Amino acid sequence: MRTYFLNFWQGLYTILIGMKVTFRHLFIPAVTIQYPSVKPQMPERERNRLYVNMDDCIGCDQCARACPVNCIEIETVKSIPGEDLGTTSNGKKKALWVTTFNIDFAKCCYCQLCVFPCPTECIYMTDVYEFSEFQRENLVFDFVTLLPEERIQKKKNFEELQAKKEAEKIAAAKKLAEEKAAAQAKPIEPKPDNPGNPDNKEETK
Amino acid sequence: MALKTEEMVLNMGPQHPSTHGVLRLELQIDGEIIIDVVPHIGYLHRCFEKHAEAMTYPQVIPYTDRMDYLASMYNEFGYALAMERLMKIEVPERVEYIRVIMGELQRIASHLVALGTYGADIGAFTPFLFCFRDRERILHLFEITCGARLLYNYIWIGGLSHDLHPDFIRLTKEFIKDFRPNVKELNELLSYNRIFIERTANVGLLPLETAINYGVTGPNLRASGMKWDLRKDDPYSVYHKFDYDIPIGKGEKGKTGDCWDRYYVRVLEMEESLKIIEQAIEQIPDGDVTSAIPKRVKPPEGQIYTRVENPRGELGYFIISDGSINPARVKVRAPSFVTMQVFPELCKGFMIADVVAILGSVDIVLGEIDR
């Protein structure tokens, strides 16, 4: 019997305490902000969309290898001698043309593992987080600054150089083989008792 | 003449507002009483263990984050600890202290989600928002340190990715000061509410023998009465330097091991974590957090099993290395997976409406179960 009344009293009492808490919260100002008109401030180490500064990229492929989901695609082309690609901001001379540098942001997991191995700090995370697209293909970002014709040109240049080098190598090898063959061969002298030799006039008498 | 009743099979499908993730429960019921529950898992399986065999050791860390996404710091902590023991790396003390601070903050955040969603399942919508408001402050602390709010990639093999932000300690102290009254408020609103106690006391009883037999660990085991915590019984990192208590369930509002105990143990654990964080902030030494990170992670051949105390129980990593830069096998012992084994035992004999209450109180995360 006693628990009966105790239950009733406890029920009433705890409900009133709960109501007091909620009533107090009516007068506490809201902790939310109204998003599209007011945007929150991003901290400085924030991890959002990546950006690659192509002037500094030396094409070392470290970031592509560090990525756990393989979202960075890099293709490089060696430069032909005599071309000047410029230097990176910390003084290194660049030796490779980067013809493809695609990052697929649909795959990127924003883990920041690509930022740390970069020797020139050209890939880093910006504070852009509102970049949704309607089509999945639009999320593949191409960071290379060369024009498409230039890329084809650089590739062709390199291939031509390769072909020339190949041709030179083959020519040099052939010449070497010929010289070797020439050095080993003896001079051939006509034999005196060679019948049928038109120089041999005594025989035809 | 007795009324003939027959059993019915009811399906709480993969999409349900109360199962915490995609979990399918097949209930065999007789009227309103449950006879058997068969959980069907695997809806969130993402082949973590197979992926890990194709990645290098540092690349596995973003994958470990995504297993138990509510307690990412602890997943990384366990993995980094296992690798450091395998490679015999000594990390600087500052790294250990920061890892402990991050781990305990993560524990508070994870328990806030558990408590908030439990209240929302029972029908009280307001504590859910209060818990998430506090959790936002913790996520802000994580955000200024490593840049992400949920999946951090912060604890690396041999150290950390960034040192603490200059504002971190000040903001953490403010958070602790603001958080203690909020826990008291949560108790007033939810824990001691008579209706909540009616819903959760004496429901879903887990006797201590059953819990030990099934291998349940974490707050679920502590609520059944046993004082077992890996931070005190098998200490790792610098946990032996702090002074804190292990709360257990005492059967205050019903029998020991019911849903109310499991809920209340989590509330008390949040307070203990606050104590640990306060002591760690006082004692933290200076140092360089990246000095012990190896350039190439190539462990010697061998295998190792390490366990840490996740907010949900004992998280174990078993790593087999064959000397190359990819692991040969990474196996994870997830605590929620073990808890799902004991779930049918908890539900037998109770009503359908209690299934929701019991599921919320054991606090599972499907990412951990399915990996």
Add this chain to the structure above:
Amino acid sequence: MMYDWLYSLTGSEILAMFIVSLLPLFVFILPFALFAVLMERKVSAHMQDRLGPMRTGYHGILQTIADIFKLLQKEDLVPTATDKMLFNLAPLLAFIGSYAAFAVIPFSGFFIGTKIDLGIIFIVGVTGLVVAGILMAGWASNNKYSLLGAMRAAAQIISYEIPTLLIILTIIMLTGTLSLYDLSEMQTAYFWNWLILGGPAVGLQKILLIPFMILGCLIIYTSTLAEVNRTPFDIPEAESELVSGYHTEYSGMKFAMFFLAEYANMFAVSAVVAVLFFGGYQSPFGYLGNLLGWKWLIPIEQFSWFTSKGLFFVFVQMWLRWTLPRFRVDQLMAFCWKYLIPFSFVILLLVGLISLM
């Protein structure tokens, strides 16, 4: 009074009757239902430290109009295997049951639908139609979970009508009248005359009645909360429980009818509690119109007092919803039959004894 004035204005009985019955509906209840939806969202938001609707209109005032437009243009899905007539009739019944109760509620001394002698019993009888509507909705949905939900809702509403009726009987016994207009007139002049503080009785009788009146008010407030299916008794409409509610299969305007019927029902029961215990439309201090000598001001003042009392009780209902968790079904029934009904019987007996003094 309204009827007499309109009769004198138009000269036709039918027209006067027609306008009198429609007036509470359009002037008050529909705007209230619109306002209540917004109020619920704003109150819940501010209790949870957030803002609620802010973008439609100034601070979200036009939100309900947007909701109405949305519900109007939704496709009206009727599942094929249902009983069409019952399916279409169910929301109408629920709607009618809630709105017809407003015909006898005294908004002010001048503005009442009709002044029939059966006041309260009419309200209790007509709100019983809601149960029929709910059962029809559950059955006609051809969905076993809707049926289970509807049966639970029906069991809940029927059980909780008993304490309501018992407390109403107590008030009737004490005051001797069923008409809500007479009840309001009885609690006139000063808040000391309100029934919750003992009513127009005098002396020892009045003091003795006070604790029972307060307890009776709590009981009737709780049981009417269960009748309108609000938390903590909202098993029929809870989404996180296993069975979905009786209105799962409804979409578009029919769902809007269930929805609006719920808010109107909330106001109806708050109004009944206000009339029974808190003086109806009477002001606690006397009228400004009397003070200034402007007789026409009094009905307006009475209307505003009544509305504020009704709105206050609606606010308390919303406050309870956002504070408390939900009861389980068997606990809900145990609460009614083991706690509320014994207390109501005891109050009935004791108040009866006291009123004999």
